[in-house]
Amino acid sequence: MSKAKKILALSGGVGGAKLATGLAAVLAPDELCIVANTADDFIHLGLSISPDLDTVMYNLAGLNNKQQGWGLAGESWQFMESLKRLGGEDWFLLGDQDLATHIQRSALLNEGKSLTEVTALLAHRLDLAPQLLPMTNDRVSTRMVTDQGDLSFQHYFVRERCEPVVSAYYFEGIDGAQPQEDFIALLQDPDLAAIIICPSNPFVSVEPILSLAGVTEHMKESPAPVIAVSPIIAGQALKGPAAKMMSELNMPCSATAVAALYGDLLDGFVIDTEDAALLDEIRAGGIPAKACATIMRSMDSKKDLAREVLSFAEELMCQP
């Protein structure tokens, strides 16, 4: 019996969670490991909140709100209404069900459990099939340098609705943070068959993961192909500030620019069919590229994209 091939997906929030869900639907449970960004994590009202881990977890559990793209389906807001009445901070919406995740996570962390252990416990209770890991157990915090000052990521993203103009960003704590050990072990696993960078924000969702000590080195050393899916389609991000940030950081806003950002880390790049005209210039930059439908509005389209990415990985693996 041959050992199962392993697929590693690096994910931020919404877009990454969709592809992770597609991958989970077409792979066996022990074939998939998803590593989520935790640099968006923050302490709010005393609670430890991990937005990307939660978005991936809720999507994999099928509990996500499909209309709004974040949070839980059938969510209620009694807590939030009462908090407003009491004069509490109300810029970050916490649904009644979602709150249980934050309170239980905070309670378990306070007991001394690591974020990895807490994530595994929550994932187990929600019957998640694939493995879900935080990128690190240590605290890393994305800070946005903007025309309205140095802001924490959630203040920029949620409270200020991405309106401040970004001139730079950095990951507080990244130098001292240890990448999660199972993540590093998987990068060195001879059975690793693909490393997929999900269509997440390259700056604030993917770059924190890639900035952890040793991660890009191990990715380059791995025989598994590294394939990124562009979060930019026709010069726009489907969700979030990726396109706005590219423009503010004086980059062309295109799939080609995303490929250039990842550079020699990539063995393959997947863009949307709408951007097929860019295939030649991406390939000219030395990166094998493929165009297919990357907008994931249904479970079928998530599975289709997962299959396209996996077959692209196999193709690249067979090349000399």
Add this chain to the structure above:
Amino acid sequence: MSKAKKILALSGGVGGAKLATGLAAVLAPDELCIVANTADDFIHLGLSISPDLDTVMYNLAGLNNKQQGWGLAGESWQFMESLKRLGGEDWFLLGDQDLATHIQRSALLNEGKSLTEVTALLAHRLDLAPQLLPMTNDRVSTRMVTDQGDLSFQHYFVRERCEPVVSAYYFEGIDGAQPQEDFIALLQDPDLAAIIICPSNPFVSVEPILSLAGVTEHMKESPAPVIAVSPIIAGQALKGPAAKMMSELNMPCSATAVAALYGDLLDGFVIDTEDAALLDEIRAGGIPAKACATIMRSMDSKKDLAREVLSFAEELMCQP
């Protein structure tokens, strides 16, 4: 213009909150100060919970659930359902609205505010008319010595449903706790016209307040009459473990025994009309006593009892 007379009420949870509500309805806002027991307070799931302060606050704000006697009217339980699904501790019920109180209190305490300041902020947001004070800003924790071990009060009261047999109890932290300063100032205020011990559990709701340094001394020195309302009617407590505890602590379970517990602290004792036969034996113990309707099932009955207690105080004040 004469200064307003002041009425001080010492309260535990449900029964105390009802009389406090009656007093608030018949007195001007600046005439009433309620001091609540905080020895039931505990940290649960990382949240600072003050059950008696909350019960009094919700009752005074008219937000209390009149059927179940605790918590909020129109409460929902989405959080609790989700917490159960995640394997969280579910023996202490936290409603979605109620949770906002605990989260906001915890957040404000973590900012460095005192429990007095936090209580005042929450009370202000809920438009409370009278002053509501915690008995102390310091941590005091009732511990129950039982046949199932030494239990925190909420473990005994809620998790174990008062089933363990109590042989003793004590208030951890009481020796180092400072009584709330406005409470002590009011006990020394020459305009204080009555000190009312609400019909709360004498052991675990009232005794912690009376055990704070200087409280009984100031009560005895005050010219204001100290009047208690019996929580025991016909040998039974309307709610909670008071009667069960009296029996387990080898006391007769009667209003007379409650009067004897408070002893020479009392200038007057109010019992239910159903116990009118006990008036003579209580008076024989040297305590002026009065019988009236003490069961408070409606706002009218709360106001009626408040008026009875206040007129008894006036009567006692006029005596030499």
